[in-house]
Amino acid sequence: MLEVQNLAVRYQRVCAVNSVSFTVAPGQLVGVIGPNGAGKSTMIKGMLGLIATCSGVVKFRSRPLKQQLKQVAYIPQRSQIDWDYPITVWNAVMMARTVHTGWFKEPNRQSQEIVKAALARVGMWELHQRQIGELSGGQQQRVFLARALAQQAELLFFDEPFTGIDKKTEEIVFEIFSELKAQNKTLLVIGHDLGENLSYYDRFLLMNKHLIADGSRAEVLTAANLQKAYGQLTMMSKFHVEFSN
Numbered sequence: 001m002l003e004v005q006n007l008a009v010r011y012q013r014v015c016a017v018n019s020v021s022f023t024v025a026p027g028q029l030v031g032v033i034g035p036n037g038a039g040k041s042t043m044i045k046g047m048l049g050l051i052a053t054c055s056g057v058v059k060f061r062s063r064p065l066k067q068q069l070k071q072v073a074y075i076p077q078r079s080q081i082d083w084d085y086p087i088t089v090w091n092a093v094m095m096a097r098t099v100h101t102g103w104f105k106e107p108n109r110q111s112q113e114i115v116k117a118a119l120a121r122v123g124m125w126e127l128h129q130r131q132i133g134e135l136s137g138g139q140q141q142r143v144f145l146a147r148a149l150a151q152q153a154e155l156l157f158f159d160e161p162f163t164g165i166d167k168k169t170e171e172i173v174f175e176i177f178s179e180l181k182a183q184n185k186t187l188l189v190i191g192h193d194l195g196e197n198l199s200y201y202d203r204f205l206l207m208n209k210h211l212i213a214d215g216s217r218a219e220v221l222t223a224a225n226l227q228k229a230y231g232q233l234t235m236m237s238k239f240h241v242e243f244s245n
């Protein structure tokens with residue numbers, strides 16, 4: 001169980017996340033939605049201790065999450081990565097294994113097999129010797145997915161995984177989400193775009209600095225909630241279209 005109690009994060013004078021509390025059971029896929037600047041990424045970074053928090057307790061399996069970051073895979077937005085960095089697909093995915101093998105050590109046979117299987121799973125084995133700078137957007141996202149698989153984490157955070165990817169990659173992402181759920185992993189996906197098929201998600205958190213709604217699609221994606229989160233833009237949001245249908 002992932003437990004977040006009363007999480008608050010500030011940047012100088014800006015309160016980016018305020019009094020957020022929720023729990024996520026193992027095997028659940030949760031979509032975190034809200035407008036630009038709602039504090040979605042900040043909340044995840046605060047949970048992981050990547051930025052300082054003002055208050056809050058974050059536990060995973062009843063222990064502080066910060067003490068078990070080996071169990072966590074954080075898949076950032078593609079725009080946050082320097083794709084010109086000179087590294088091959090193979091080595092980029094192998095980096096996920098350092099949480100198990102340690103830095104500056106030759107990857108053992110088991111790690112090599114795990115990385116190979118992860119790349120094959122996302123359809124990237126043929127490109128494993130390519131430089132990451134030579135990949136398309138969808139291929140970059142598949143490398144991220146392979147890294148998440150290779151790390152064998154229990155708790156996975158995906159930041160905007162559906163931005164700018166093709167239909168085939170989106171299908172692979174949802175297939176992998178289903179497999180990870182079946183393995184009882186806990187998944188949080190942040191995004192304006194949560195992919196075409198919202199029925200894959202067990203729950204949604206709708207936020208705008210604070211939590212506006214937490215529950216099933218029918219409970220969260222109501223006109224009133226979307227209005228609270230997005231204001232008038234609600235009429236144009238993908239989630240409103242989803243709601244209307």
Ligand SMILES: Nc1ncnc2c1ncn2[C@@H]1O[C@H](COP(=O)(O)OP(=O)(O)OP(=O)(O)O)[C@@H](O)[C@H]1O
Pocket residue numbers: 011012014016034035036037038039040041042043
């Ligand atoms: N490093 C920073 N320093 C100061 N303010 C920041 C910093 N990062 C984010 N903010 C501010 O914190 C608020 C929340 O930003 P955050 O990126 O968490 O929102 P988000 O919901 O993830 O947005 P988006 O959907 O646009 O990615 C915004 O007002 C943003 O301008």
